[in-house]
Amino acid sequence: MLGVRRRFTCRSWYTVAIVLSTFLLLVLLAARNEAQGQSAAERRRERFTGTGVVDAEGPANDRVHERRAGRPDRGTPQEAQTGFDNATNGFDPQGPAYDSLTHDNVVPLRSFNDNRFIFEEFETIGDGLGPTYNAQSCRECHQNVVTGGGSQITVHRTGRVTDGEFFESLGGSLIHSRAIHPDVMEFVAGTDNVRTFRLSTSTLGGGYVEAVANSTLLAIRDAQPADMRGTAVVVPVLEAGGSVRIGRFGWKSQHASLESFAADAYLNEMGITTPLLPDENTSMGRGVAAYDDVADPEDDGVDVQAFANFMRATKAPPRGPIDAQVTTGDVLFGRIGCAVCHTPAITTARPGTRVNAGAFTVPEALGSKIIRPYSDFLLHDIGTGDGIPVLPGEEYAGTATRMRTAPLWGLRTRNRLMHDGLAFTVEEAIQRHRGQAEPTRRRYEALDSAEKRALLRFLSSL
Numbered sequence: 001m002l003g004v005r006r007r008f009t010c011r012s013w014y015t016v017a018i019v020l021s022t023f024l025l026l027v028l029l030a031a032r033n034e035a036q037g038q039s040a041a042e043r044r045r046e047r048f049t050g051t052g053v054v055d056a057e058g059p060a061n062d063r064v065h066e067r068r069a070g071r072p073d074r075g076t077p078q079e080a081q082t083g084f085d086n087a088t089n090g091f092d093p094q095g096p097a098y099d100s101l102t103h104d105n106v107v108p109l110r111s112f113n114d115n116r117f118i119f120e121e122f123e124t125i126g127d128g129l130g131p132t133y134n135a136q137s138c139r140e141c142h143q144n145v146v147t148g149g150g151s152q153i154t155v156h157r158t159g160r161v162t163d164g165e166f167f168e169s170l171g172g173s174l175i176h177s178r179a180i181h182p183d184v185m186e187f188v189a190g191t192d193n194v195r196t197f198r199l200s201t202s203t204l205g206g207g208y209v210e211a212v213a214n215s216t217l218l219a220i221r222d223a224q225p226a227d228m229r230g231t232a233v234v235v236p237v238l239e240a241g242g243s244v245r246i247g248r249f250g251w252k253s254q255h256a257s258l259e260s261f262a263a264d265a266y267l268n269e270m271g272i273t274t275p276l277l278p279d280e281n282t283s284m285g286r287g288v289a290a291y292d293d294v295a296d297p298e299d300d301g302v303d304v305q306a307f308a309n310f311m312r313a314t315k316a317p318p319r320g321p322i323d324a325q326v327t328t329g330d331v332l333f334g335r336i337g338c339a340v341c342h343t344p345a346i347t348t349a350r351p352g353t354r355v356n357a358g359a360f361t362v363p364e365a366l367g368s369k370i371i372r373p374y375s376d377f378l379l380h381d382i383g384t385g386d387g388i389p390v391l392p393g394e395e396y397a398g399t400a401t402r403m404r405t406a407p408l409w410g411l412r413t414r415n416r417l418m419h420d421g422l423a424f425t426v427e428e429a430i431q432r433h434r435g436q437a438e439p440t441r442r443r444y445e446a447l448d449s450a451e452k453r454a455l456l457r458f459l460s461s462l
């Protein structure tokens with residue numbers, strides 16, 4: 001009896017000890033995960049803190065210099081190359097036949113085709129995919145009508161506003177919609193009262209946009225009437241150690257350089273860490289190290305350069321057919337004020353200009369080129385702001401209610417419009433213009449039906 005009881009006591013102590021130590025271990029693990037999550041978030045915040053002042057990057061090229069008759073000199077701007085044809089704009093050689101490339105013979109940075117292969121490549125768990133992610137390849141979201149274009153795929157962003165201050169969701173404002181393990185799946189926090197979808201934008205012609213001088217964007221802003229004036233967002237260039245430049249890429253112009261955007265997308269859309277952003281994302285603020293066997297940085301940075309160079313070498317979206325009605329619409333577009341924000345033409349900086357806070361020199365293929373983006377790449381409050389600032393904090397608070405003027409080049413290849421994709425037709429998109437675009441929208445509504453038809457025909461030629 002006694003012996004039995006003693007044995008029983010002994011066993012229960014043993015059980016208690018196991019339960020206690022398991023509990024302690026779990027608490028410690030949770031704390032460690034939390035700490036990992038927190039310090040990664042802090043380090044990320046540091047990398048996105050800009051330093052220095054915005055450099056002009058040469059004189060403003062805000063006017064279209066039409067090509068002079070006779071031999072154009074080096075400084076005379078030329079039309080940028082356009083085409084949906086998977087062909088280089090001259091920034092890189094075209095390279096070996098695309099269909100001849102394989103994982104074994106592709107050479108990053110050798111050519112347009114090599115870099116396109118890498119942009120299209122699917123990443124696997126062994127390459128570092130996830131643990132939280134949105135898709136396996138850049139091309140999954142950037143594919144219409146050729147690689148590098150946009151698509152109907154949206155990403156999910158949420159946060160909350162408490163006492164007028166914006167807080168990102170637990171693991172950042174981007175909520176990943178896929179994970180490599182069910183335990184690290186991310187969900188929107190119930191307290192997140194700011195929610196949006198954002199469509200995948202096109203990167204075609206991105207090299208030209210990157211080659212636009214800061215002074216040019218600021219000159220466009222300064223020429224806008226006060227009640228329509230755009231906001232130039234000052235953002236750090238990651239590959240320039242955080243030195244700042246005027247942003248132009250993404251729905252909030254949250255990046256100024258293609259290499260920075262590529263590093264950001266590789267981490268945030270695919271879960272691949274690189275030297276520019278070496279810390280893995282969390283799952284709703286919890287560390288995910290237990291699910292990730294690949295050492296950081298998961299890529300040595302070459303892929304990021306290949307993505308950037310692929311986009312730099314893409315041609316801008318080409319125009320559709322132009323007839324008399326389209327030309328009439330073009331004139332109306334200018335007359336009623338659409339062109340104030342949707343800037344029809346911009347000239348890139350001269351070849352040899354140092355841009356990206358010194359990290360990139362504009363080459364011949366991208367310099368002194370006239371682009372027709374129908375955007376000023378500035379942010380405006382037209383009543384559609386999604387409530388999510390570029391980053392939390394005082395500096396970017398004003399960006400919550402503003403969106404980048406959607407570049408209208410390539411408009412005829414998109415059937416879901418505005419950042420959230422919730423305008424189903426071009427006319428619905430125009431109807432959503434309020435705030436800084438209110439007087440312009442009113443002037444659109446006042447057009448007679450033939451004028452409206454001409455304007456819409458013009459828009460569908462872009």
Ligand code: HEC
Pocket residue numbers: 134135136137138139140141142153154155198199200201202203206248249250251252258261262265266269270307308311
């Ligand atoms: C899951 C879909 C998805 C994947 C995968 C993805 N992107 Fe994107 N991309 C987006 C969305 C959505 C935006 C707009 C985001 C925003 O502004 O908040 C965007 C915007 C961009 C832009 C800005 C273009 C402009 O001017 O607006 C660049 C550059 C870009 N992506 C590059 C890349 C690269 C490089 C990769 C691969 C490493 C990649 N993306 C992978 C969805 C994706």
Ligand code: HEC
Pocket residue numbers: 228336337338339340341342379380381382384385403404405406407408411414416417418419420426429430433436437440441444459
């Ligand atoms: C004050 C600046 C401003 C003016 C003026 C303006 N827009 Fe916009 N436009 C924007 C912004 C900002 C967006 C993006 C809004 C969003 O996604 O929430 C946009 C988006 C659009 C889109 C959607 C494009 C896409 O790919 O999703 C169309 C089409 C458009 N504008 C046409 C026009 C037309 C036509 C006019 C003149 C009647 C006009 N806009 C006047 C700033 C302006």
